[in-house]
Amino acid sequence: MMTSFLFRAMDTRAGIFLAIMAAAIILVPAGNLLAPEGSAFHVPNYAVTLMGKYLTYALLALAVDLVWGYCGILSLGHAAFFALGGYAMGMYLMRQIGTRGVYGDPNLPDFMVFLNWQELPWYWYGFDMFWFAALMVLLVPGFLAFVFGWFAFRSRVTGVYLSIITQALTYALLLAFFRNDMGFGGNNGLTDFKDILGFDIQADTTRAGLFAASGIALVLCFIVCRALTRSKLGKVLVAVRDAESRTRFLGYRVEHYKLFVWTLSAMMAGIAGALYVPQVGIINPGEFAPANSIEVVIWVAVGGRGTLVGAVLGAVLVNFAKTWFTGALPDIWLFALGGLFVFVTLFLPKGIVGTVSQGWTALRQRKASAAYESGSGDPPSAPPQSPGAPANVKHSNRAPVTAEPQPAE
């Protein structure tokens, strides 16, 4: 059963993506560690962490695409799960500092010492063990998502109402984590990490290892998502996205499906956060900011909603653009980024991958029909459209006269 489940994940497109990822996972660390500095193949440290960060963002985008692209749940609060995963990892890293903190307190992190905390709060227990922290990386976001989803989906909160309460969720968490009384370091968050699993966090090898780990996590999650979306469950999800009540009348318990994929997605976001933190070296409540969650949605839209590769590509591209713009055009980069978003929505409504693959399909079909008409070849088969990509028909007509504002949904 499992093999067939995984087997479904594979096809040429996925294969190419996985090949690229595999190459990156091997070549980047190798280029960083083995190639001598100054050689054409040398990958500087700076690039390794940067690309590692992009990969974790890509994983986050993948998680959002799973719920939004395939199930139609527009989450404007996924950064919350990302940050919670990050905090779980941050707490582990904090405990690893031990007596190397500035006050040398073996138990209490520095921020607790100077705010006069006397003992470790109970919810910090266990985070000195990696396995526990790793478990929490999954369980904390997963549990929160489960509880939140259980209520929201059962009450049939949908559309923009759901989006806004996910915003409320992340905003509330933002405010809560800002509070120094919470015991998570307030605005400064957790920082000054020393090592992870005994490896120095600033060592080149650790960094390359974290990069590889992010890559592997992304690949694994990609395969899981791919298998999932191509299974019957994936078809049900798309059915829910397109016609929720029809799906109900077919006997599917929509809330269970949503809850399942929502919780899974939150866990993936948690993993992304956990890998993000050791690479950037800090986790603080800013990660909960509602704007961050909106940005993730934008990555997905730029790449192509409902295509897993698109989510990954969008996250990498937008963040690369951001990195480049903030360095090259520090005073006006927001114009460029804002312009990019407007451009993509207007001219690439299905995102980059969606548009390219549509063009590709059309081209192939034209060729195939030509071949058929000239008397050779099989009849043109149905377009191998990804079930995720929203149907062409619905919005093909963009003329303003027939365009119809719908109630926000």
Place this chain on the structure above:
Amino acid sequence: MARASSLLYLDGVSVSFDGFKALNDLSLTIGPGEMRAIIGPNGAGKTTMMDVITGKTRPDSGEVFFDGNIDLTGEDEASIAELGIGRKFQKPTVFESHTVWDNLELALKAPRGPFATLFHVISGAEKKRIEYLLELIRLGGKRGDLAANLSHGQKQWLEIGMLLAQDPKLLLVDEPAAGMTDAETAETAELLKDIANDHSVVVVEHDMVFVRSLGVKVTVLHEGSVLAEGSLDHVSANDRVVEVYLGR
């Protein structure tokens, strides 16, 4: 008909929206294997009645029983569907970004839980069943097309096919002939009659020709309750019916 021997039993059902009474003390009984046509002018409460039966709307008062003793008012859409009530909507609702084949596969009677579907592998019997249905609804050549690209009539048929795939005990069919050509309408009537051989069917329809071609017992709804019941000839002889419905 007594509740125990009925397939569907509605008694004194009332529903109101913001003071507007959509259903007003509606009582209706469908027997096992029966096919029933329901007619009535706009706003008579036909769709609301379907909503009540399928669990989309909760009645303010009254009883709804399925199969004699299953109280439907406490169930949600999914469990009602699993009990064996299938519904076709007024506006054809199919999954537009799925292929015709996938639409049928999703509707096919099978375990409905997330984990069951996650690890589901399509079996030979299921494939056969889908092939059979594709033949039946005459979409065999379009199996790989996206449902979005079907014509209006084809969507209606696909939806009926999906209903059959569910293999329900009771089919609720809302205006199956809407927007069809005359030929398609006739074929649809034939199809429904075939279906009625081994299912109970409730058809809501405006088209009198269509209803006549079904040749079954007719219930006339008006302002949320039953105005008349009997053969089409019988009810069209009823003065009240003529007055409210035919408007003559």
Place this chain on the structure above:
Amino acid sequence: MSLLKSFFLLVGLMVCALSGPSFAQSDPEALRPLINGLAEGKYAETEKQIGALAATGDPAVAPTLEALGEGDLYVRKSDGAVFITKKAGKGYALTDPLTLEPAGEAGRREVSKIKVNNKLRRVLRSALGSLTLMAADPHVRMAAAEAIFKARDPDGIEALDAALAAETDDGVRKVMEEARAAAVLNSDLDETRKLEAIETLSVMGNRDALSLLIGVQSSANGAVRDAATQAVAKIEKSIAAWDAAQNIWYGLSLGSVLLLAAIGLAITFGVMGVINMAHGEMVMIGAYVTFVVQELIRTSAPGLFDYSLLIALPLAFLTSGLIGVAIERGVIRWLYGRPLETLLATWGISLILQQAVRSIFGPTNREVGNPDWMSGAFELGQMTITYNRMWIIVFAMLVFAGLMLVLKKTPFGLYTRAVTQNRRMAASMGIRTPWVDAMTFGLGSGIAGIAGVALSQIDNVSPNLGQGYIIDSFMVVVFGGVGNLWGTLVGAMTLGIVNKFLEPYAGAVLGKIFVLVIIILFIQKRPRGLFALKGRAVEA
């Protein structure tokens, strides 16, 4: 400010005119050494010198003391002479402190300011209080009495007695009596006088009285202490009731701010279905329009300053509205039917607008002043009501009512409702739907713009202004029920009041968290907001 200054000048002149009969004649020039003495030494010496000036009881020193309090008293470095100054070009115009005649000019480096700090200001206030108790203008006498009340200076009792004997205005008399009571309590007079004073304060019954009485409670003993304790208990009880009212007021005030921020969004998002992330920037643009209007007024027509907001309102409406129309025509009209994509595009637009404003006006806060009628506060019972908050509540209600009128009573409103309910039908009836879309979006944006005018009065005017309101606005619209303006009104007020009632118990941060949790839970109960549409139409 300038108003205040001229006012004081006037007072000074009047006091001079009065000085003749009521006080012992003295040669004004005899005061000059005392005045020049103000410039010698540090604060402690200046304080002594003020005391000496006040002790002369000669109203002729009042202008000097006022100028000192205002920071307008300078000493000429060359000869140590003290002058009242006014800025003139790069230097100062000098005025003789006693004759009040012009005394030439001085460069910036030729004179130095006689510094005052808060302590000196307090001393000055009470000194001036005693000196101006007999002024002709009742407002001046009132201010003088209030100053003595705050100073609680037992030395003022005599002056107050004299003033009370001559006082004709009941309002001023009351304040004088209270001031006297305060002074008495601070003196070493006998018990009966003190008990009378406590009675007076107990009737006064506000926080100032409470503060005084608590002081007495801890320092006095015997009957005085008991009386003070009783009075304190009485005042505290009445204040507690007023506190609840005050909280509701704060809630309404916060609610109307939320309403203003959200109401434009209720149109662009609620009615049109555009998830308009650039809404906050429309508010911000309105605030910047106010800034520009005030700048222009400051440089070209300072007399109009009090009307600056009224002038800014239509301009802000037009500016934001036109930008809104441009956005609709340029971007959003291509996206109808794809509401989620409007989120993306408008997010991009919001980044662009923010950066544009940052590039044009700079990243720092800009000063938008409060006109006089929006400054200060008045007391209603024991509640303090600030004018700006009050006007904002009034303004929010007017905007809401106006919008309702436009939507319900004008042909444009009819078109809007028709188009949003059934576009095709509306189009086939000859309504130019694209025009209606553009105008509706323009209306929503314009309303956001005028909200910006109001918010500029209480918040930062910076490129980040809009970001601070966008989430709250969405919460309000969704909480109230999308597509329902009444929902937005009730939602805003509810959230405002709930927030303000939670705040004293939970603190500002936790209070806000609770409100968010309440919204989340509430949406579970009513998945379509407070004022949800019901029936089959919802599914359509």
Place this chain on the structure above:
Amino acid sequence: MKKTFTKLALAGLLASTIIGGASAQEDTIKVGILHSLSGTMAISETTLKDAMLMLIEEQNKKGGLLGKQLEAVVVDPASDWPLFAEKARELIEVNGVDAVFGCWTSVSRKSVLPVFEELNSILFYPVQYEGEESQRNVFYTGAAPNQQAIPAVDYLMNEEGVERWVLAGTDYVYPRTTNKILEAYLKSKGVAEEDIMINYTPFGHSDWQTIVSDIKTFGSAGKKTAVVSTINGDANVPFYKELGNAGIKAEDIPVVAFSVGEEELAGLDTAPLVGHLAAWNYFQSADTDANAEFIETWQAYVGDEDRVTNDPMEAHFIGFNMWVEAVEKAGTTDPDAVIDAIVGVSVPNLTGGYSAMMPNHHITKPVLIGEIQDDGQFETVWETSGLVVGDAWSDYLDGSKDLISDWRAPLSCGNFNTATGKCGGSGS
């Protein structure tokens, strides 16, 4: 699609590699400027970026440094704290800068610390902060709590006779720590628990009605009351507006602020606020020739005669001059040499004295208390008689009272524990 992806991915890799390789020897000395130009902190930090550009330009006019021209490298960390670390790394590794001037918030500094440590570069941090830190690669040119908060409280206590205290702040580490220190300090001066009210608000808090009325209530208990405000930049404008409108006069309840400078007041009508206080190490109104020249250069540089100067700008002025002097002293921009050379360097500040870099990487400063004037400026009403040495570790906190910092040779430790005689905090 696949091809595009491959191409883009390769382009990305290539681009970073190329940029990465570009940090070769050149004829200029590069100086990094790491201040947010967008996002919430742009409001404060953009000015500092301009100030740095001006200082660098001025230095180049004077002939540069070590015979080379200085070149500013500006990046925008966009008020995004992890991005600060990333940009810091970019500046040092990719652009090859020799020193970085930047950061404003505590969290941005905390975020970049490990990067400077790892890559061994130099950061000048120009903002008043909570202390409790001393890092080899960082120079703190802003005030430590003992250079701002404690003198301000002393002033209020002695000059104004304040007995009751409201400690109001934004809920983040600087106010928390400062208030902890102040609370301990006030108690040590005999102030009772019930005479101290502590209140925290979120960032960007804009509705101050309740808190202002609480302050009013707290202040009506018969004792002279003052507010010590550590409210962060943005929230100050609505706070002061509410204060002014509610009629709280400086003569009755003075507010002394540690985060309100000329820049913040520029967004306010200060007439109702005259007499409220701020404690800084520099005011634009400082009456010295150096300051007059600085202001003139600044206003000419930005082309705006009304632009104000403020304390963090002076901190950058001092920090930059110290760095220049240290580089000249060391004869190289090599960070290790500069770090060794800079301790003890003394440069003129703008208030008429000299500031020296101390072994704990903090500097000596005068402390000024100013009252707000109606023209948006401060008037100094009190100043310390001499210079105050920045104290990295507060004497009023349990965890840090035994710690000292000295980065000079034999000790070379940022957190030496005098009780245990070991480097590395209190525990071990």
